[in-house]
Amino acid sequence: MSKSVKKLTGLVAATFTPLTAEGEINLSVIGPYIDYLIEKQNVKSVFINGTTGEGFSLTVDERKQLAAAWCQHGKGKLEQVIVHVGCMSIKDSQELTRHAASIGADGIAVISPSYFKPINADALRLFLKEVSAFAPDLPMYYYHIPSMTGVALDAADVLNGIEQMIPSFQGVKFTGTDLRDLGQCVCYSQSHNWSVMFGIDEQLLGALVLGVHGAVGSTYNYLGRIVNQMLAAFYNGNHMQTRALQFEFMEVITFAKNLGFDVSVNKQVMSEVSGLAMGPPRLPMLPCPVSKAQAIAQKIKDFSQGH
Numbered sequence: 001m002s003k004s005v006k007k008l009t010g011l012v013a014a015t016f017t018p019l020t021a022e023g024e025i026n027l028s029v030i031g032p033y034i035d036y037l038i039e040k041q042n043v044k045s046v047f048i049n050g051t052t053g054e055g056f057s058l059t060v061d062e063r064k065q066l067a068a069a070w071c072q073h074g075k076g077k078l079e080q081v082i083v084h085v086g087c088m089s090i091k092d093s094q095e096l097t098r099h100a101a102s103i104g105a106d107g108i109a110v111i112s113p114s115y116f117k118p119i120n121a122d123a124l125r126l127f128l129k130e131v132s133a134f135a136p137d138l139p140m141y142y143y144h145i146p147s148m149t150g151v152a153l154d155a156a157d158v159l160n161g162i163e164q165m166i167p168s169f170q171g172v173k174f175t176g177t178d179l180r181d182l183g184q185c186v187c188y189s190q191s192h193n194w195s196v197m198f199g200i201d202e203q204l205l206g207a208l209v210l211g212v213h214g215a216v217g218s219t220y221n222y223l224g225r226i227v228n229q230m231l232a233a234f235y236n237g238n239h240m241q242t243r244a245l246q247f248e249f250m251e252v253i254t255f256a257k258n259l260g261f262d263v264s265v266n267k268q269v270m271s272e273v274s275g276l277a278m279g280p281p282r283l284p285m286l287p288c289p290v291s292k293a294q295a296i297a298q299k300i301k302d303f304s305q306g307h
């Protein structure tokens, strides 16, 4: 692994996957999507084909086409394009990994298989190693998301000693609420200069205090500008302002959660707020009633106008 790895930091948008009304991937939205993130949200890195991007509902070929489009349109504009390559079959993950390297992606991230689950951290590390071997020079991030995978191994256990197996290992995207485990990931990562990226947007401040290097999340697609203000306030030591912004942010997400806030709703909210046509989700998710998304979008707009 070369020493010139660009460290992943700051806000990273976990992108939605634009679909046509017929449910086909809609690559024509990606160019305008990138401009929107940079110009309107001050967000310059993306995490594609993950949870928000419905990665597990896409075919391997669709995932390749999307990754290629994000890298191509993002060239010279985006700081980093991280491609999620987790699949139920290790063969598919290896193919996506090789492809990510061939198109110039900045890194890959891997969610654990969740049907047949790794029985312990050794099994998961072995899986990650066999995936990374298909792009040994590409930074790899482990994506910890037990709420979706049911793989409840401590992320810190997965990290422990992984550098001896995976020279390209560069950190973890931590979507969990166990602050003890998160803190141990940050602590372990320090000596390796890895990135710990937090993934529960409405709890970001707690993670910042523990020393995470940034955050990957869905809401940075449309609240990135304000959350960047929150990060600036935090790094300037202005805890009152940071907390005030976090509380307002929490209120918006609580409002959304009370209405039912899943990827389908979130995707429609993105269409409403950005004006970009994200299209419907893919089955088994059902399209979200427009009125629900509009109510959430209005909250987001009110929050944005206040800042």
Ligand SMILES: CC(=O)N[C@H](C=O)[C@@H](O)[C@H](O)[C@H](O)CO
Pocket: 014, 051, 052, 145, 147, 175, 199, 200, 201, 202, 216, 217, 218, 219, 253
């Ligand atoms: C479970 C899940 O999908 N988490 C996302 C990222 O990992 C978050 O970005 C959430 O969408 C966000 O925090 C809203 O709850």
Ligand SMILES: CC(=O)C(=O)O
Pocket: 014, 015, 047, 049, 050, 051, 052, 053, 199, 216, 217, 218
């Ligand atoms: C939300 C998130 O980080 C993902 O799309 O995977």
